[in-house]
Amino acid sequence: MPQIHRLDSRSKDFAARLDALLAWEGVADAQVMHTVTEILARVRAEGDAAVIEYTGEFDHLDVTTMADLELPASRLAEALASLPVEQREALERAAERVRRYAERQKMAAWQYTEEDGTVLGQTVTPLDRVGLYVPGGKAAYPSSVIMNAVPAKVAGVPEVVMVVPTPHGMVNPLVLAAAAVAGVDRVFTIGGAQAVAALAYGTQSVPAVDKIVGPGNIYVAAAKRLVFGTVGIDMIAGPSEILVICDGQTDPEWIAMDLFSQAEHDEQAQAILLSPDATFLDAVADAMDHLLETMPRGDIIRASLAGRGALIQVADLHEAAQIANHIAPEHLELSVADPEALAAKIRHAGAMFLGRHTPEALGDYCAGPNHVLPTSRTARFSSPLGVYDFQKRSSVIFCSPEGAADLGRTAATLARGEGLEAHACSAEYRVKAR
Amino acid sequence: MPQIHRLDSRSKDFAARLDALLAWEGVADAQVMHTVTEILARVRAEGDAAVIEYTGEFDHLDVTTMADLELPASRLAEALASLPVEQREALERAAERVRRYAERQKMAAWQYTEEDGTVLGQTVTPLDRVGLYVPGGKAAYPSSVIMNAVPAKVAGVPEVVMVVPTPHGMVNPLVLAAAAVAGVDRVFTIGGAQAVAALAYGTQSVPAVDKIVGPGNIYVAAAKRLVFGTVGIDMIAGPSEILVICDGQTDPEWIAMDLFSQAEHDEQAQAILLSPDATFLDAVADAMDHLLETMPRGDIIRASLAGRGALIQVADLHEAAQIANHIAPEHLELSVADPEALAAKIRHAGAMFLGRHTPEALGDYCAGPNHVLPTSRTARFSSPLGVYDFQKRSSVIFCSPEGAADLGRTAATLARGEGLEAHACSAEYRVKAR
Numbered sequence: 107m108p109q110i111h112r113l114d115s116r117s118k119d120f121a122a123r124l125d126a127l128l129a130w131e132g133v134a135d136a137q138v139m140h141t142v143t144e145i146l147a148r149v150r151a152e153g154d155a156a157v158i159e160y161t162g163e164f165d166h167l168d169v170t171t172m173a174d175l176e177l178p179a180s181r182l183a184e185a186l187a188s189l190p191v192e193q194r195e196a197l198e199r200a201a202e203r204v205r206r207y208a209e210r211q212k213m214a215a216w217q218y219t220e221e222d223g224t225v226l227g228q229t230v231t232p233l234d235r236v237g238l239y240v241p242g243g244k245a246a247y248p249s250s251v252i253m254n255a256v257p258a259k260v261a262g263v264p265e266v267v268m269v270v271p272t273p274h275g276m277v278n279p280l281v282l283a284a285a286a287v288a289g290v291d292r293v294f295t296i297g298g299a300q301a302v303a304a305l306a307y308g309t310q311s312v313p314a315v316d317k318i319v320g321p322g323n324i325y326v327a328a329a330k331r332l333v334f335g336t337v338g339i340d341m342i343a344g345p346s347e348i349l350v351i352c353d354g355q356t357d358p359e360w361i362a363m364d365l366f367s368q369a370e371h372d373e374q375a376q377a378i379l380l381s382p383d384a385t386f387l388d389a390v391a392d393a394m395d396h397l398l399e400t401m402p403r404g405d406i407i408r409a410s411l412a413g414r415g416a417l418i419q420v421a422d423l424h425e426a427a428q429i430a431n432h433i434a435p436e437h438l439e440l441s442v443a444d445p446e447a448l449a450a451k452i453r454h455a456g457a458m459f460l461g462r463h464t465p466e467a468l469g470d471y472c473a474g475p476n477h478v479l480p481t482s483r484t485a486r487f488s489s490p491l492g493v494y495d496f497q498k499r500s501s502v503i504f505c506s507p508e509g510a511a512d513l514g515r516t517a518a519t520l521a522r523g524e525g526l527e528a529h530a531c532s533a534e535y536r537v538k539a540r
Numbered sequence: 541m542p543q544i545h546r547l548d549s550r551s552k553d554f555a556a557r558l559d560a561l562l563a564w565e566g567v568a569d570a571q572v573m574h575t576v577t578e579i580l581a582r583v584r585a586e587g588d589a590a591v592i593e594y595t596g597e598f599d600h601l602d603v604t605t606m607a608d609l610e611l612p613a614s615r616l617a618e619a620l621a622s623l624p625v626e627q628r629e630a631l632e633r634a635a636e637r638v639r640r641y642a643e644r645q646k647m648a649a650w651q652y653t654e655e656d657g658t659v660l661g662q663t664v665t666p667l668d669r670v671g672l673y674v675p676g677g678k679a680a681y682p683s684s685v686i687m688n689a690v691p692a693k694v695a696g697v698p699e700v701v702m703v704v705p706t707p708h709g710m711v712n713p714l715v716l717a718a719a720a721v722a723g724v725d726r727v728f729t730i731g732g733a734q735a736v737a738a739l740a741y742g743t744q745s746v747p748a749v750d751k752i753v754g755p756g757n758i759y760v761a762a763a764k765r766l767v768f769g770t771v772g773i774d775m776i777a778g779p780s781e782i783l784v785i786c787d788g789q790t791d792p793e794w795i796a797m798d799l800f801s802q803a804e805h806d807e808q809a810q811a812i813l814l815s816p817d818a819t820f821l822d823a824v825a826d827a828m829d830h831l832l833e834t835m836p837r838g839d840i841i842r843a844s845l846a847g848r849g850a851l852i853q854v855a856d857l858h859e860a861a862q863i864a865n866h867i868a869p870e871h872l873e874l875s876v877a878d879p880e881a882l883a884a885k886i887r888h889a890g891a892m893f894l895g896r897h898t899p900e901a902l903g904d905y906c907a908g909p910n911h912v913l914p915t916s917r918t919a920r921f922s923s924p925l926g927v928y929d930f931q932k933r934s935s936v937i938f939c940s941p942e943g944a945a946d947l948g949r950t951a952a953t954l955a956r957g958e959g960l961e962a963h964a965c966s967a968e969y970r971v972k973a974r
Contacts, residue, residue, distance in 0.1 A: 196953040207660055210652070216644060225894075226641055226908050231887045233921050247958050280957050316920040335776060338921035342769060360969045366962035402961050445938065452934070453665045460659075460938035463970050467963040468939060471951040474660050475935035486750040487667050487772035489933040499923040500886070501909035504879065504894035505902060517905040519630040523714050524681050527836050528800035529901040535794045536897050 149303035172311035185282035207474030223506030237305035239320035242271035248284035255288035261496035271297020354383030583737035606745035619716035641908030658943030671739035673754035676705035682718035695930035705731020788817030
């Protein structure tokens with residue numbers, strides 16, 4: 107049997123044991139913060155020169171100008187053209203489905219006119235320029251390029267600038283092909299905190315962006331946190347998580363593999379199954395046992411399950427929904443007979459996968475919804491990455507003279523209550539004008 | 541003449557001088573961070589006891605239990621009932637208008653069904669519980685209570701918990717009345733980093749919230765930045781700003797007072813006027829000169845204008861719009877003959893005030909749109925506070941068996957390209973099931 111926590115919601119210490127399993131804090135230590143702070147300051151002050159120096163040092167690249175660290179569009183097109191047909195078509199199909207779903211998320215302006223002629227409303231505009239961080243090396247995921255770049259382009263962002271480190275010159279052709287498919291505008295082969303700094307502050311060669319999105323290691327995460335305010339950032343992502351609720355009627359092998367598909371991401375990933383059926387939990391444990399042998403990333407799966415995984419017996423599906431709302435999982439699979447009834451009870455989840463035929467893996471690649479989702483219980487207050495993250499709103503107020511005279515009296519009363527006389531006078535000029 | 545920067549967009553060093561004026565960084569120093577980190581850790585570990593101790597120390601309150609630091613609903617109702625009729629009506633009218641505008645911002649769920657029966661969509665749910673920080677003492681603004689609490693209630697947040705320090709027991713009845721009008725559910729008279737910690741982590745008496753909004757001093761801002769991730773936060777606000785674009789045909793006294801209405805907030809506030817009409821800029825400077833004598837907060841206005849204010853001559857209104865897009869101001873007043881034509885050129889602004897009869901002060905109190913707006917150029921990537929900040933989305937995927945079989949092939953191809961075999965197998969189980 108694989109080592110995995112077994113919990114029962116009826117046990118007295120259940121809440122405490124569950125919270126202990128969920129606890130995760132991705133805190134950068136003082137040494138990381140110190141290093142990153144220094145890198146940010148140097149890139150801000152010295153621009154290209156500092157980026158070139160850090161890239162030489164950290165990525166073992168012997169370059170002398172930033173021109174050596176930018177890939178032309180032709181390079182991306184070549185990477186796409188050179189893929190096996192099946193891979194190219196899969197990438198293009200995924201991008202097309204993500205685009206179609208994203209189109210539904212576009213926000214639109216609105217306004218209304220009051221009786222006295224005053225107009226109130228909200229306009230919507232895209233960001234001017236967005237930076238997309240893509241990790242290098244083994245964690246280089248082309249799907250991540252699509253999931254981050256496509257919504258930005260659908261939002262109407264004119265320029266998406268991608269950065270991706272190429273340690274020892276190692277370039278991932280699938281990542282470049284995904285950039286071509288997703289419509290990325292420029293690509294620099296830089297990474298780490300120095301790439302985040304270049305995007306946030308701009309250098310002679312790298313244009314300053316308005317928002318930085320995309321996953322990265324602890325240095326990248328720390329750098330994003332520090333430049334937040336100068337630019338926007340997406341969430342700081344924690345380890346990936348899946349919570350499966352199953353009524354016991356799905357093939358145990360399917361559920362075991364669905365849990366594996368999160369566990370194989372990394373040792374910190376979290377895979378939890380809730381079921382009212384104790385026999386089914388045993389069957390899933392059995393399935394895990396023999397399926398583990400077939401998994402190339404078996405060691406990672408084993409470590410993930412032993413450290414943060416759990417099979418939890420619950421009283422019924424209603425209780426399962428309550429526990430899911432407490433966990434607020436990134437991915438929630440409802441492998442039950444009536445998934446829509448159960449989904450109606452869910453208040454907090456990044457993405458919900460309904461029914462026995464919707465494994466989470468489909469959402470990672472090509473179902474349509476974004477795979478960048480809130481982790482570590484942040485689905486309590488945040489949303490999947492979407493087009494709305496690349497648009498912003500501006501309020502519009504256009505008072506008629508009548509409206510201004512009327513509102514001016516109310517504003518002046520409240521302003522004086524706050525001791526702000528200039529506010530009151532400014533409003534009253536328009537009252538007197540009537 | 542009041543001391544204020546005079547710039548001309550034709551001068552060679554214009555861009556550099558403008559950027560120097562705009563530069564602002566609200567960085568908490570190491571001592572503040574150290575103090576706040578310690579307060580957060582103690583409140584997290586010790587709960588109520590630490591909150592009571594800090595409140596005694598910082599707010600000079602001699603209390604022994606948290607019950608002494610919670611105000612009953614009756615206390616809020618009394619505060620409202622005891623206001624002069626004019627103030628009560630103004631508060632109620634402001635809340636009603638903010639509510640009506642906010643209703644338009646509510647996000648709705650959507651879904652669509654594909655040809656093979658697969659359903660894709662997005663649900664929308666409110667946050668469970670929100671914390672609202674309200675500063676104590678002189679900067680206690682009842683309008684701020686309305687602007688933060690009303691959108692949360694419109695979003696459907698069941699519980700809004702307000703914290704407001706009462707140094708030396710000094711309670712602001714207008715703030716309590718505003719809480720009653722806005723529908724705040726609970727009020728604790730605590731403040732500073734200890735209040736932020738209590739809201740973020742929860743104590744025996746203070747319930748943990750999912751998001752903390754509202755303005756505060758440097759300790760509060762630092763605490764919010766540190767608890768971000770455990771809970772959501774709104775933007776870390778910088779000093780208030782107004783940018784006025786005027787064609788020279790508005791009464792110079794009106795424009796001078798509109799600029800004052802930001803400048804009077806604090807010495808760091810920024811008030812800038814752009815006009816193609818040099819004579820008009822002189823007339824506004826003259827108006828400022830004599831109006832300043834009548835202002836109770838004249839010293840603050842003087843300091844703000846001298847430090848960060850500017851009268852800027854531009855070539856024409858088109859150039860003014862370009863400069864506005866660079867500044868991305870919190871408040872943008874378009875005091876021109878055809879404000880809608882000019883507004884169409886604006887890509888980045890928190891709120892736009894169109895026409896000669898729409899002073900920014902109306903937006904601060906009662907026009908309807910929120911007065912919590914992105915500052916310090918963050919309107920490049922962020923939006924006014926709104927109902928959408930108290931709702932979040934969850935993706936929904938419900939594959940038909942046919943849809944799962946079809947998507948499973950694409951997903952498996954991409955998963956193998958990323959070296960994630962469990963993802964591929966999980967998808968392929970549903971392919972084989974057909």
